[in-house]
Amino acid sequence: MIRRKFINLLTTYLGTHLFKPLIFAKDITGYTGDRLKLIKDSATKEIVLLKKWDQYYISLNDFAKALNYGIFTNSAKRKAVLYVDRDKATFTADNSYVLLNNHVYQFTYEPIWHDSEIWVSAQILADVFTKYSSQKFLYNKTSKTLTINKKNVNISKVDISSRKNGYLIHVYANEKFPRKNVTIKEKKGWLYVDIVGGKVDRKSINRKIQSGLFSEIEAIQFSQMVSIAFKLRKSTVSKELIFDEESNDIYVNLQMNEEIPKEDIRNTELEEQRKEWLIDTIVIDPGHGGKDPGAVGYKKLYEKNIVLPVALKLGKMINKKIPDIKVVYTRKTDIFIPLWKRTKIANENKGKLFISLHCNGSVNKKVNGFETYFLSADKDDRAKSVVLKENESISFEGQSDRKRYEGINFILATMAQNAFIKQSQYLASVVQGALAKKLVANGMKNRGVKQGPFWVMVGATMPNILIEMGYISNKHEANFLKQKGNQTKIAQAIYNGIAQYKEQVESTI
Ligand SMILES: [Zn+2]
Structure with missing residues (x-):
């Protein structure tokens, strides 16, 4: 420090x-x-x-x-x-x-x-x-x-905006095209703007559009001309070519026979893309289950039996307080799920956050406290035993399941998650902070945010953390963790952390 x-x-x-x-x-x-x-x-x-x-x-x-x-x-x-x-x-x-x-x-x-x-x-x-x-x-x-x-192009981009009763296509030109070189035609649901002498980079023009009149723009480059094609959801009543003398740009004014909502098409498109960033699905992963008890603690207390009720309470809290969020569980009962399948469930459900819940165990009965992890190829020395313990679940998996982990390099796996690691680190710090607010007063030690190569986080295409909510090998913490009221407290703390993270992240988009 x-x-x-x-x-x-x-x-x-x-x-x-x-x-x-x-x-x-x-x-x-x-x-x-x-x-x-x-x-x-x-x-x-x-x-x-x-x-x-x-x-x-x-x-x-x-x-x-x-x-x-x-x-x-x-x-x-x-x-x-x-x-x-x-x-x-x-x-x-x-x-x-x-x-x-x-x-x-x-x-x-x-x-x-x-x-x-x-x-x-x-x-x-x-x-x-x-x-x-x-x-x-x-x-x-x-x-x-x-x-x-x-680039060797003379048409750099194409924009669309909505107008009263119609739309305006804006073709950005870097040089002047004579009127006779530009033609428009509508055929089989497509509108074509053909420009003789036009050169484009298709990648900067081609795209799909979520709403409004157009569903797709596609440029086709020929040696003598370019044809920019617009796929239409409805047919047009009239179309007019406009040449801007000053800028060289070309406009196509399209009129429709029915009123079109006034919303700016670009705004609706942005709104759709913004939705992709919203935290609308949270995947809760209660560790272990079935034949895999996880850590076995004081008086034969099983980790799997603590994390499941906390997970269910957390999910219920999210459902109640932010009903717009979809909650997905990797397991809701005492069943065994291989580690690889947990992230698969998260990805298939388009999760925006992945929260894996665990309890710690140690041969040293004095060790205590709670900590939150994010994925990293590096590990803190103190995290080594936790990583080993959590990755142990693989030993309960069948031969074909285990094969899936072969050849996975943690350094590469972490690199693939690069885009999410910063967010995962931030989520971990917010959740750990929220846990500290509730648990330190109960005599539990704040062990902080750590990092390590956990199999259960590999492949998650969303920010993801693993929470160790306490040591069940420690008498005091085992007694604390098994009480329902305290499980609610932990779920509440994790919920608070998630809510804080969501608010922060969504305010920036
Ligand atoms: Zn565990």
Whole structure:
């Protein structure tokens, strides 16, 4: 603790005098002295790099300043909007979703918030623009260069907005197309805008649309022309081509014969995408069960028999207080479920949080306290025995079940969860804090948030934690844990933690 404080002080000092430092928990190696070369129009600029995991991060502010791009940072929401020519990308700290030209894409490495600004992995920044916009950012990690080019296109993107009794298609053109080169036609439920001499990058145009008149946009590139096709849910009454002399852009005004709700189509689309982020399904996983008793404690108290009632109480509380949330249990009775199947249930039910409930056990009867884990390939030394104990469940599984774990590398498994680890860590700290509020007063020790390679968390595609609610090998805690009133207290504490997390996360989207 003292060392951490010292490092923070030192880096604060250095930060104001020398460079932008970055000190996080152990997953950050921080500032390395490396710089990124930005190459654009044969001019070169350099900006600071930070290293996290195996990625180099750049400050979006530095990037925008160096290349004269527009940027807007919302510190309260820890978001930044970057404007590169006519493309607009929104990055949010600790959030793996990037909004580019009103479409949401998910990436592995989340932006981070440091020194009051957003830092983005250089690789992700290059991918976002190269894959989905008219820009071509070539990133070379070895030579630490980012080369900024434009793709060889003259139509960069297509937008749709709703109007009274109709819709407006906006085709962004980088050069002037003569009127005779552009035609529109409607055929078999599709509207085609054909542009002779048009060149597009299909990825920046093609997409599915959830609501409104259009269900899909698809560009077909021919050698002499491009055909941009719009799949229609209803047919149109009239269509009119409009050429904007100033901007070179082309508009198609579509009239319908019935009133269309006034909602902005882009807003409804965003609303649909926002729903993806909402915590609307929580998976509760009472550990062990059936032939697997889990830890066996004081007076033959079984772990499986404590975690199940706590799980059911927690689920009931969620149902009662936030009825919009769907609660899924990996087991509701005393049955055996293999570890791999627990995350499978969570993923199949599109869980947004995965909460695994356990009790601890030790040969040393004096050991006591509660702790919360998130998945990591690393483990604290003190966590070793807990990891061993919880992974022991595999020994109750059949041969074919056990085969599933072969060849799984915890380091890779953790990397695959990268997008959720930061959230899992945050969820763990909030839940542990809520447990402390209720349990410390009952003479239980707060053992804090820890990390470890637990099989039950591998493969979960959502933030996930494992709670050890106390030692059933300890006489005092065994007596505490088996009382129904105390089980309610624990469920209440976990509920409070989840509710706090949900509120915090949803306020940022
Ligand atoms: Zn357990």
